[in-house]
Amino acid sequence: MKEFPKENVAQFVKEVTGAQKVELSNICLLSGGAIQENWLVDFDIEGGDYTGMLECVVRRDSSASGVAISHGRKEEFALLKRVFEAGVTVPEPLWLSVDDSGTEAPFFVMRRVNGTASAHTIVKDMSYVPDRVRLAEDLGRELARIHSVTPPDKALDFLPDPPAQPALSQVAKLRGFLDEHHTPYPVLEWGLRWLERNAPITPKVTLCHGDYRTGNYMVDKERVTGILDWEFTGWSDPLEDIGWFCAKCWRFSRPDLEAGGIGNREDFYRGYEQKSGSAIDRSQVFYWEVMAHLNWAVIAIQQGERHCSGREKSLLLALTSHIVPELEWNILKMTEKS
Structure with missing residues (x-):
């Protein structure tokens, strides 16, 4: 059973937004994701730059190493930002978390878009x-x-x-x-x-x-x-x-x-x-x-x-x-x- 690092993600979002309080709800692992994990998460943010409810997806490394030629989350986040600026219809990239110590899997947060990808x-x-x-x-x-x-x-x-x-x-x-x-x-x-x-x-x-x-x-x-x-x-x-x-x-x-x-x-x-x-x-x-x-x-x-x-x-x-x-x-x- 895959587990979502709820406390770590909440603390990260709190720090990056300058919020006084961040609560996570409706956490759900989305289908697919043979190489990466995509988690649906709602952030209830009090204070800081993003006060209110924010519907997002957290994308993180799968539990095992991915396909050898795939990008890491840091590079994927940079790509997402670049094509977002170029006018491509993509989920807006918000924040990237990279743990230099290597104890936590890198992840990034992006706005959720509605619909199906099936x-x-x-x-x-x-x-x-x-x-x-x-x-x-x-x-x-x-x-x-x-x-x-x-x-x-x-x-x-x-x-x-x-x-x-x-x-x-x-x-x-x-x-x-x-x-x-x-x-x-x-x-x-x-x-x-x-x-x-x-x-x-x-x-x-x-x-x-x-x-x-x-x-x-x-x-x-x-x-x-x-x-x-x-x-x-x-x-x-x-x-x-x-x-x-x-x-x-x-x-x-x-x-x-x-x-x-x-x-x-x-x-x-x-x-x-x-x-x-x-x-x-x-x-x-x-x-x-x-x-x-x-x-x-x-x-x-x-x-x-x-x-x-x-x-x-x-x-x-x-x-x-x-x-x-x-x-x-x-x-x-x-x-x-x-």
Whole structure:
């Protein structure tokens, strides 16, 4: 059973706001969170800068170490602040707590946004956003706002330097993991070789979300209310995000709806192009969809090993590892003619 550090969080918020008294209520662990924990918390604050009731989410490290390539909470908080300033629809980041002694897991507090992020609910339940053309367009516009942030950016100086060739850089990272792994994955090696041989040149590197998909945004009352989960964000080819969003592995129960299982690809593209003022190179998106399957397969292997190693017993992590064969099959089908 996961426990919430109620007293530590209350004391932190009291100090950072200058309040005389802070009480926490309605504490609830939200669903999901294979890598991080998200806790719903209401803060009743007396005195200081935030007097009154504040509805928030506290995001903290999971009980076991996360996926190796994910950001820590300090970096994720900085990213959230930067894209909030860029006009991206995200929960407002409020306060960051980092314990230099290492005795307490780092966490940050952000304002709560209403709605659901459940991918299966969003895909199946039309009541949240009945107008799926508008939803696809809005998600395209949100992504364009993210991609408006370009290097160099002082607020994001903790990110690794932008790669000269993002595609080959990604291939190298994935191959490095597979080369050191105890179990061979021949199909993934095949896919990596295909990606290496077909790697495109990136004309412009931008900030990329890294996990832009249905399940990582919230919708409510016919609109997008928040883009979530920034732990994989970095500098890359903007088509990486577009390919990830449109990849078959992220369409859930609607493989026919190529834009994240919620709409048509061209509607998503249109919203992006209208906001960015730049045309999407449609001939290159397929490449990044293949990359999405490779990347997700490696992450699934990592998550499964967190369970199997005993570091964190989790049915969710165990089940995630079982999607690897399906991803391998998709990779073979996508690359069989080239």
